[in-house]
Amino acid sequence: MARRRARARTRRRWKGRPLSAIVEFDSVGLRYGTGAEVLRDLDFRLASGGFYFLTGPSGAGKTSLLQLLYLARRPTRGRIRLFGQELSDAPREALPAFRRRIGVVFQDFRLIRHLSAFDNVALPLRIAGRSEAEVEGSVREMLAWVGLADRASARPPTLSGGEQQRVAIARAVISQPELLVADEPTGNVDAEMAARLLHLFTALNRLGTTVLVATHDVGLIARTAGAQLMRLEKGAMVDPTGILRNPPVESVQAR
Amino acid sequence: MSTSEAERRLLPRGTLRGPTPYVIAIMTFAMMIVAAAGLALASAAGLVAGAVEHRYVLQLPDGGEGRLAAAVRAARGVDGVTGVRPVPEQEMRRTLERWLGPGGLGEELPVPALVHLDLAPGGDSGRIGAALGRAVPQARFIAEQATVEPLLRSLNALQWLSLALVLLMGAATSAAVVLAARGALDTHRSTIEIMHGIGATDEQIARLFQRKIALDAAVGALAGGMAAALALLVIGGGGAALAGELAGGPPLRALDLILLAVMPVAAVVLATIVARSAVLGALRKAP
Numbered sequence: 001m002a003r004r005r006a007r008a009r010t011r012r013r014w015k016g017r018p019l020s021a022i023v024e025f026d027s028v029g030l031r032y033g034t035g036a037e038v039l040r041d042l043d044f045r046l047a048s049g050g051f052y053f054l055t056g057p058s059g060a061g062k063t064s065l066l067q068l069l070y071l072a073r074r075p076t077r078g079r080i081r082l083f084g085q086e087l088s089d090a091p092r093e094a095l096p097a098f099r100r101r102i103g104v105v106f107q108d109f110r111l112i113r114h115l116s117a118f119d120n121v122a123l124p125l126r127i128a129g130r131s132e133a134e135v136e137g138s139v140r141e142m143l144a145w146v147g148l149a150d151r152a153s154a155r156p157p158t159l160s161g162g163e164q165q166r167v168a169i170a171r172a173v174i175s176q177p178e179l180l181v182a183d184e185p186t187g188n189v190d191a192e193m194a195a196r197l198l199h200l201f202t203a204l205n206r207l208g209t210t211v212l213v214a215t216h217d218v219g220l221i222a223r224t225a226g227a228q229l230m231r232l233e234k235g236a237m238v239d240p241t242g243i244l245r246n247p248p249v250e251s252v253q254a255r
Numbered sequence: 256m257s258t259s260e261a262e263r264r265l266l267p268r269g270t271l272r273g274p275t276p277y278v279i280a281i282m283t284f285a286m287m288i289v290a291a292a293g294l295a296l297a298s299a300a301g302l303v304a305g306a307v308e309h310r311y312v313l314q315l316p317d318g319g320e321g322r323l324a325a326a327v328r329a330a331r332g333v334d335g336v337t338g339v340r341p342v343p344e345q346e347m348r349r350t351l352e353r354w355l356g357p358g359g360l361g362e363e364l365p366v367p368a369l370v371h372l373d374l375a376p377g378g379d380s381g382r383i384g385a386a387l388g389r390a391v392p393q394a395r396f397i398a399e400q401a402t403v404e405p406l407l408r409s410l411n412a413l414q415w416l417s418l419a420l421v422l423l424m425g426a427a428t429s430a431a432v433v434l435a436a437r438g439a440l441d442t443h444r445s446t447i448e449i450m451h452g453i454g455a456t457d458e459q460i461a462r463l464f465q466r467k468i469a470l471d472a473a474v475g476a477l478a479g480g481m482a483a484a485l486a487l488l489v490i491g492g493g494g495a496a497l498a499g500e501l502a503g504g505p506p507l508r509a510l511d512l513i514l515l516a517v518m519p520v521a522a523v524v525l526a527t528i529v530a531r532s533a534v535l536g537a538l539r540k541a542p
């Protein structure tokens with residue numbers, strides 16, 4: 001009964017949906033195994049071209065939410081639409097094509113240990129089947145952007161935490177994804193490098209990439225004009241103004 | 256640098272580090288030896304069967320008083336009989352005395368007689384036997400094939416046994432490859448997760464493992480195949496002369512040799528297919 005009412009509410013809401021919603025969560029819940037739900041009743045939309053921060057205490061479920069978003073997990077409840085496509089129960093074979101449209105900076109970097117920084121950054125382009133000439137130019141440029149031009153042939157275990165993080169960021173943005181998801185991307189770098197990386201994200205955002213950054217770094221949030229703040233607490237979204245359910249898309253587009 | 260070269264580096268080098276090449280080498284060696292034995296048995300059985308196919312024996316309980324000569328004449332007159340070779344009475348006596356002792360054959364004991372007959376290929380042995388029965392009523396007409404039948408039966412059973420062994424070893428090889436593939440997947444779990452996360456398809460990931468295992472299998476099959484060929488040359492070199500003498504032909508024919516040469520290739524193909532399906536099966540469990 002309650003479910004049906006929720007669905008009706010959703011339908012009403014989606015009827016007036018702005019075409020530019022790139023992420024739509026509808027009553028999404030997630031539990032690991034048979035445990036309690038670590039994410040509950042998530043209802044929000046991200047406008048295409050927006051810049052979002054996701055905050056919340058440790059263990060609130062930020063990483064879990066991002067995993068749903070970058071299609072590493074499926075929700076145990078509810079519906080997720082990405083790029084206007086219902087993906088909660090899409091067949092496995094359909095997912096790689098969508099993952100290629102999403103850049104991810106993992107909280108634990110997830111670099112391939114035996115590959116050089118260059119090859120790690122090149123991975124998304126090679127998986128997408130780009131020519132090696134194209135790969136070469138883009139990767140050099142990207143490594144220069146994150147200040148690692150001279151570390152191209154170094155393997156991740158020989159890089160510092162901050163350097164690894166920058167390789168991870170370079171890999172996430174190299175294919176100019178439509179959606180960039182970053183989990184604590186500045187956790188291991190100094191303030192100067194954090195500012196530089198934020199600049200990279202805002203530059204990408206200006207080129208049209210929707211950005212979602214999970215972070216504890218309030219300074220980062222304060223420095224980003226026009227960004228929206230989302231807050232998770234104990235698996236639920238804190239959205240007192242309802243702005244996340246009905247984002248002011250026009251203002252984002254006008255920016 | 257080509258994309259496939261870059262792709263190849265996604266899994267670290269390490270051919271010959273795992274047990275796969277050794278397992279495949281041993282299995283290929285054993286399969287080839289067993290298969291060669293089976294094929295040699297088949298051709299020996301064929302030669303034996305071929306040699307006796309048209310040969311029959313006419314047995315007379317008593318060849319004395321010109322009965323042998325009469326039987327020979329009668330056999331020559333039967334249509335479809337192409338060769339008639341009586342065993343001379345002297346020879347018969349010598350053979351019998353070997354059993355009964357010198358003088359064991361008294362003058363009063365009848366000396367049985369044997370006549371070897373060759374029938375025309377495709378001849379109707381039943382009809383010829385009946386004709387002989389009419390011409391030489393007291394004779395027994397026996398196919399030599401019947402005397403070698405038990406031998407041929409056991410040769411045949413051994414052939415099936417070696418085929419079964421080859422198939423069992425193929426199954427064991429597949430099981431070893433499945434284990435190797437699972438081990439490789441475990442070792443490279445984080446690489447696979449990362450690649451999946453970045454949008455690699457199962458097909459792209461499976462190709463990496465498939466190529467690695469195919470390479471391992473190729474190295475193993477080559478080594479095992481060469482060892483088997485060497486062993487067969489050494490064993491077969493001596494054996495061929497003996498077998499040639501015994502059965503009147505080489506133990507392995509050209510077709511058999513081609514079949515043996517194909518086995519290492521088949522082992523590589525089998526390993527690759529099995530590895531591929533094992534990897535794809537495991538990847539399907541990811542979200």
Ligand SMILES: Nc1ncnc2c1ncn2[C@@H]1O[C@H](COP(=O)(O)OP(=O)(O)OP(=O)(O)O)[C@@H](O)[C@H]1O
Pocket residue numbers: 032038056057058059060061062063064065107
């Ligand atoms: N693979 C897992 N299996 C079981 N429980 C998990 C798993 N991953 C996370 N959890 C649980 O889910 C909850 C949310 O974890 P999550 O990693 O999403 O939090 P977070 O907000 O990212 O925390 P942090 O700020 O420390 O990174 C936690 O209670 C955690 O213990």
Ligand SMILES: [Mg+2]
Pocket residue numbers: 062063064107183
């Ligand atoms: Mg986290």
